[in-house]
Amino acid sequence: MEELLLYLLIGVVALSALTLVFVRQVFYAALALLACLIALAGIYGIMQAGFLAVVQLMIYAGGVLVLIVVAIVVTNREAGQPLRVQSHHRLIGFCVAALLAYLLATAYHQTEMAHSGVTSKELKPLGEALFTTYAAPFEIGGVLLLVSLIGAALTASAFKKSAP
Amino acid sequence: MPSTLLFILPFLLLYTVIVVYAERKLAAFIQDRLGPMEVGYYGILQTVADLIKLLQKEDLVPAGANRLLFKVAPLLIFVPIFLGFSVLPLSATWSSSLSTAAFFLLAIISLDVIGIVTAGWASNNKYSMLGTMRAVAQIISYEVPMGIAVLCVVVVAQSLDLQEISTQQGIFNTSVSPMLGIKALPSVTPNGGFLAWNVFRMPVLFIAWVIFFIASLAESNRAPFDLPEAESELVAGYQTEYSGFRWAVMMLAEYAMMLLVSFAGVILFWGSWNTPMPNLGSWNLAAWTTGQPGTIWVHVWGLFWLISKTLLMVALQIWVRWTYPRVRIDQLTTLSWKFLTPIGFILLLICAAWKLVLI
Numbered sequence: 001m002e003e004l005l006l007y008l009l010i011g012v013v014a015l016s017a018l019t020l021v022f023v024r025q026v027f028y029a030a031l032a033l034l035a036c037l038i039a040l041a042g043i044y045g046i047m048q049a050g051f052l053a054v055v056q057l058m059i060y061a062g063g064v065l066v067l068i069v070v071a072i073v074v075t076n077r078e079a080g081q082p083l084r085v086q087s088h089h090r091l092i093g094f095c096v097a098a099l100l101a102y103l104l105a106t107a108y109h110q111t112e113m114a115h116s117g118v119t120s121k122e123l124k125p126l127g128e129a130l131f132t133t134y135a136a137p138f139e140i141g142g143v144l145l146l147v148s149l150i151g152a153a154l155t156a157s158a159f160k161k162s163a164p
Numbered sequence: 165m166p167s168t169l170l171f172i173l174p175f176l177l178l179y180t181v182i183v184v185y186a187e188r189k190l191a192a193f194i195q196d197r198l199g200p201m202e203v204g205y206y207g208i209l210q211t212v213a214d215l216i217k218l219l220q221k222e223d224l225v226p227a228g229a230n231r232l233l234f235k236v237a238p239l240l241i242f243v244p245i246f247l248g249f250s251v252l253p254l255s256a257t258w259s260s261s262l263s264t265a266a267f268f269l270l271a272i273i274s275l276d277v278i279g280i281v282t283a284g285w286a287s288n289n290k291y292s293m294l295g296t297m298r299a300v301a302q303i304i305s306y307e308v309p310m311g312i313a314v315l316c317v318v319v320v321a322q323s324l325d326l327q328e329i330s331t332q333q334g335i336f337n338t339s340v341s342p343m344l345g346i347k348a349l350p351s352v353t354p355n356g357g358f359l360a361w362n363v364f365r366m367p368v369l370f371i372a373w374v375i376f377f378i379a380s381l382a383e384s385n386r387a388p389f390d391l392p393e394a395e396s397e398l399v400a401g402y403q404t405e406y407s408g409f410r411w412a413v414m415m416l417a418e419y420a421m422m423l424l425v426s427f428a429g430v431i432l433f434w435g436s437w438n439t440p441m442p443n444l445g446s447w448n449l450a451a452w453t454t455g456q457p458g459t460i461w462v463h464v465w466g467l468f469w470l471i472s473k474t475l476l477m478v479a480l481q482i483w484v485r486w487t488y489p490r491v492r493i494d495q496l497t498t499l500s501w502k503f504l505t506p507i508g509f510i511l512l513l514i515c516a517a518w519k520l521v522l523i
Contacts, residue, residue: 027233027285034278054267062274069278070300073285073293123263123324 006046012039024086030069037061051123167258172249180419185211187482194486221408226287229405233286238406238413240279245420248272252427253327255437255466256336256457265326266318269428270311273383276417277303280392283414284402295401298493299392302382305500306389310379312508316372316515317362317432326431333361334438335450336457341365356450357442361435368518372511373433375504377480380425382496384418387485391493426477427470434473437466 016036023029037060044053087093130138185200185208192199200207225234251268253259262268277300284296321329331337335356343349343359344367352360363370382389393401403414430436441449453469455461491499 027230027282031233031282050262051264051267054264054271058267058271058274062271066274066277066281066300066304069281070297073281073296 002046006043009039009042009046012036013043026072027069030065030072033068034061034065037065051126167254171254173246176246176249176416176420176423179423180416181211181215183419183422183478183482184214184415186479187485190479190482191486194483215412218412219409223409224405224407226289226405228288230286230288233282234405235410237279237283237286238410238417240282241276242279242413242417242420244272244275244279245417245424248424249420249427251326252431253330253436254470255463256331256334256454258463258466259327259330262325264324266314266324266329266432269326269424270307270314273421273424274303274307276421279417280402283406287402287405289405291398291400291404292402295392295398295404298398299385299402301493302385302389302391302496305497306379306382306504309375309500309504309508310383312505312512313372313376313379314428314432316369316508316512319512319515320362320366320369320519322519326436329362330431330436330438333365333435335360335443335454355442355444356438356454358435358440359442360438361440362433366515366518368511368514369433372508372515373429375508375511376429376433377477378499378504380429381481381484382500384421384425384481386418386422386481388488388491389496390485390490391496422478422481423474426474426481429477430470430473434477435469437470439465439469 013036016032016039019032020029020036023032037056041053041056041061044050044056188210189199189207200210203209203213225231248269251260251262251265253265280299280303281296284292284299287293317329318324321332323329323332332339332341335353337353337360341351341353341360342365343352344365352365358364363373381387385392391401392398393403398404403411406414439450439453441453443450453465455463455465
């Protein structure tokens with residue numbers, strides 16, 4: 001049952017990712033991305049990484065995607081026509097994609113995927129590890145976010161001043 | 165989770181029918197009117213009649229709208245809210261086993277804005293677009309204070325599991341829980357009752373609940389924060405073009421959101437499924453009104469207390485709606501970013517320090 005659900009979700013991820021690439025209208029692409037991200041969260045959930053699944057929902061589906069959708073909605077009907085995308089540089093794009101696929105495939109084959117046995121019940125070890133063993137990367141990530149936040153506020157206020 | 169479909173969905177439909185009637189009656193009483201009086205005794209079947217009328221209406225799609233998205237949008241609004249119900253603990257032994265339930269609830273609540281944007285954008289209507297932009301600005305701002313208020317509870321309870329948070333607020337508690345959060349006073353666990361609820365065992369959390377309540381009003385687009393559907397300026401905001409069953413689904417989603425945030429508020433702050441009555445001497449009121457684990461009574465009492473407290477919260481939301489005037493959009497964002505968010509951070513600091521030093 002769980003395995004069946006897993007394959008179903010993998011199918012949804014693949015299908016929505018393909019839709020995202022090939023669909024012309026940007027709003028449909030954003031919704032395909034939403035389906036892709038939610039299905040990924042489902043895969044994390046089945047793989048016993050409940051916390052990661054909820055983080056995926058919160059940050060990507062609830063945060064990043066909402067911003068993308070709002071940006072599309074705001075910029076969309078400027079000329080009375082819905083925004084459409086076209087594809088350029090197909091050859092280079094294909095080469096880069098093939099290279100990336102090769103890289104991922106070799107990385108996947110060279111690492112041993114050990115079953116950690118950590119279930120979603122155990123949030124405490126995760127939190128402790130974040131604040132002891134991995135404190136430096138965690139704090140650097142926080143500082144990066146803070147810098148981008150200040151940058152965004154600065155950009156927005158400069159924009160306001162230059163407006164008549 | 166099957167219990168969500170088998171129990172919550174029928175409950176939700178029944179609740180909506182009753183609460184729409186209750187809202188009209190309450191509004192009428194607040195304005196010194198009688199409200200619906202014609203259909204059934206004391207107007208009690210008014211909502212049923214309205215519902216039958218709604219289901220008969222034509223399912224219109226405007227010519228300029230995006231057909232597919234226009235039709236899908238009401239479901240995109242309702243499904244995330246309905247998913248939120250799946251993680252709620254309903255009684256001492258009846259709950260989901262999700263250990264990150266509080267976090268999941270916050271995440272899933274933020275997803276319904278995508279449905280609102282889709283509805284407004286697909287309608288291709290200026291009023292809908294304006295309502296959508298307001299809805300997005302509002303929901304994104306109010307997620308921050310709401311998340312911080314929930315975080316205060318999580319810091320005190322040391323758990324993201326809603327069932328664990330609920331258990332700590334009653335006589336089944338296994339950890340230390342001194343009265344009013346002061347170590348010198350005796351533990352409230354043997355007595356239970358309302359003193360074991362989060363707002364009483366950690367009085368700072370009452371202010372956190374006020375923030376949570378204000379944010380939850382904004383989150384469910386209720387007055388005084390009903391700017392996305394402000395009738396006097398935007399017709400009906402993002403739902404302007406909808407009719408019939410699709411509009412009914414949107415209304416159902418709004419009332420479901422009210423219920424969901426009320427459930428969340430009761431579970432996090434007001435004792436969840438625990439009884440308000442304490443054990444006093446030989447009067448074991450708390451034990452009598454909780455039931456023995458393993459019997460049916462633990463479900464009956466748990467559901468009774470949880471649902472009564474939740475409906476009281478819904479009544480409070482309705483009361484607020486008919487008491488306060490609608491705020492302006494800049495007042496709304498100012499309230500969130502300049503007042504509620506800083507106060508929330510201060511409360512979080514107090515809760516964390518209190519937890520470290522005093523308990």
